[in-house]
Amino acid sequence: MIRMQNVKIVLMIGWRNVFRNKRRSLIVASSIVVGLVVMMFSMAIMNGFNRQMLENTINTSLGHVAIHKKGFFNDMKLSLSFVPKDLCNAIKNIQGVACIGQRVKFEAMVQSSRSSQGVLVMGIQPEEEKCVSNIFEYAGSDIHSYITDSSNNDILISRSLATKLDIGIGDKCVVMLQDKDGVLAAHAFIVKGLYQSPIESFDKYVVYTGIRKAQEISGLGNAISEIIVRCTDKDFADSVASTINSLDTADLEVLTWKQMAPNIVQAIKLFDTMMYVFLAIIFISIIFTIANTMIMAIMERYREIGIMKSIGTQPSWIAAIVILEACGLGVLGIVAGIVITYLLVAITATTGINFAFYSESMRVWGTGTTIYPFLTATNSIVATVIVLLNTIVASLYPAYKAAKIKPIDALHFI
Amino acid sequence: MEIIQVVNCTKDYHSDGQIVHALRGVHLSLHKGEFAAIAGPSGSGKTTLLNCIGGLDYPTQGNVYIEGTDISKLSPKELSRLRLFKIGFIFQAYNLIPVLTALENVEYILLLQGMGDSYREKKAAEVLELVGLKDEMHRLPHELSGGQQQRVAIARAIVSSPAIVLADEPTANVDQKTGSALLDLMEHLNKEKQITFLFSTHDPMVMKRAHRLITITDGTIVKDVKQKKSR
DSSP, X not given: OOOHHHHHHHHHHHHHHXXXXXXXXXHHHHXXXXXXXXXXXXXXXXXXXHHHHHHHHIIIIIOSXXXXXXXXXXXXXXXXXXXXXXXXXXXXXXXXXXXXXEXXXXXXXXXXXSOEEEEEEEEEOHHHHHHHOSHHHXXXXXGGGSOOOTTSOEEEEEHHHHXXXXXXXXXXXXXXXXOTTSOEEEEEEEEEEEEOOSOHHHHHHEEEEEHHHHHHHHTOTTOBSEEEEEESSGGGHHHHHHHHHTSSOTTEXXXXXXXXXXXXXXXXXXXXHHXXXXXXXXXXXXXXXXXXXXXXXXXXXXXXXXXXXXXXXXXHHHHHHHHHHHHHHHHHHHHHHHHHHHHHHHHHHHHOEXXXXXXXXXXXXXXXXXXXXXXXXXXXXXXXXXXXXXXXXXXXXXXXXXHTOOHHHHHHOO | OEEEEEEEEEEEEEETTEEEEEEEEEEEEEETTOEEEEEOSTTSSHHHHHHHHTTSSXXXXXXXXXXXXXXXXXXXXXXXXXXXXXXXXXXXXXOOOTTSOHHHHHHHHHHHTTOOHHHHHHHHHHHHHHTTOGGGTTSOGGGSOHHHHHHHHHHHHHTTOOSEEEEESTTTTSOHHXXXXXXXXXXXXXXXXXXXXXXXXXXXXXXXXXXXXXXXXXXXXXXXXXXOOOO
């Protein structure tokens, strides 16, 4: 039976052994600190990367929940439109809903005198859209370069598309489309503003106009393509979607951001997996550092361990002392590592880390060029447990070697 | 009563492919309360004999009895228990646990024996006072002189009142004056507490002070004489 006083003495010897060879302990603790800081700071950057990728995707176009006619999400045909009737008011009253916006969406061709480009036209309610997406901010938060009257022939295009079409604010362009009845039509628009979102592919493909104008040129009348719902928190999306489904939405499909952006969810899972593989490599090297140092410590104390055994110390005590010494080093490393990491994260969470030199890649992922790292409590717990387990694993072999030392061999050891 | 009995004990080692006969059919008996020394030149087998008696090593042939128990047939775990409860060790190089204070080093044995907190501390302090280290009991080994460390080692060896104390060259690392004081102490403990002391030594002072001198050469006891008690 393990007696409390035995635990106390084993703890005491193990802990005091940590401070016997300060330089060696410092080296081991430093390697743990470096490993932990790299691990946790990488987690923090990856958290920021994932959050920004997700938030930007949601804020640029997806919203938290979208309601379409069944089949519209996979095939944006004008025929798959619907008249919302009282649905919008019912949705606004659902708990957890912050705001909603209606959109008309169709594919078209934008043409200038120089070039043309296939695009997705989004007919938006200008004021409501400010709440459900960030397009107003992406257009410079300037009312003069944003759509104000949803019936006008104003169009908002991205900077990159403007460059491609070689047009600017105040210039004309033509939008060609097949309306609801399949009739090919061309309509002139004036560029009211230019926007730049964090997502490169979005900018190349999406243009905005007022919802009334979009309904008029597409022949939809008062029908719309989708209702976008913004929740007070993205985690409410499932419950809000479930409540909407319980309304009269028989021929509609209600999709959450997770369902609309499975590629983002998968990418986050993939990045997390890659991160853990990367961390495993770091920690395998730390395991060897700790094990190597502990073996050195045991060789240095070979005779001392032999003496302890010769006076009656059980091998299990010797093993426990070695493991606890390693744990002591681990605890010191963890405390220092967590303090340093939180300081780093606190600083960079305010200033952000500028990855402008990777700006093209970052725009592909839609994260923006500045990443704001953050840590969760789970990150800290996982990191602490991993490091402690690593330390224990690293000390098992040295502990076994120490427990196996024969007193008679140790007494002959000089 | 015979507290130690060595019967036809041999110990062979393999060294560089050759067999070294460290002990060759040794017979030895010690009674309770003896103060004896095994003397002989380096490599004569005195430490090997002490290790076999102390259960640190197994004889190749023959038997070693401690208080009637044949320890050459015990498992390593049983030997460990025997060493803990029956035998006190004093080593040449003090060999205290460096991270424990003098008091904690002495307490350690009682802790291994499962004694309670208050008894342990009281008993250890008492024994340290007996060896003259009342004021140094909270010091770490490196804060003590060689002689003081050896006194702590003696205190550790006797704290649990073992049947036998085995001392391997206990005065080898201290000056003559300190060595003499240590011998005074051990002789006093032998007399007062009837603890059996068996030394291995080649220190003439220890040989002179031992009540019984066993001389060993080439693994064989060549002389075993009782001596006058020095004081």
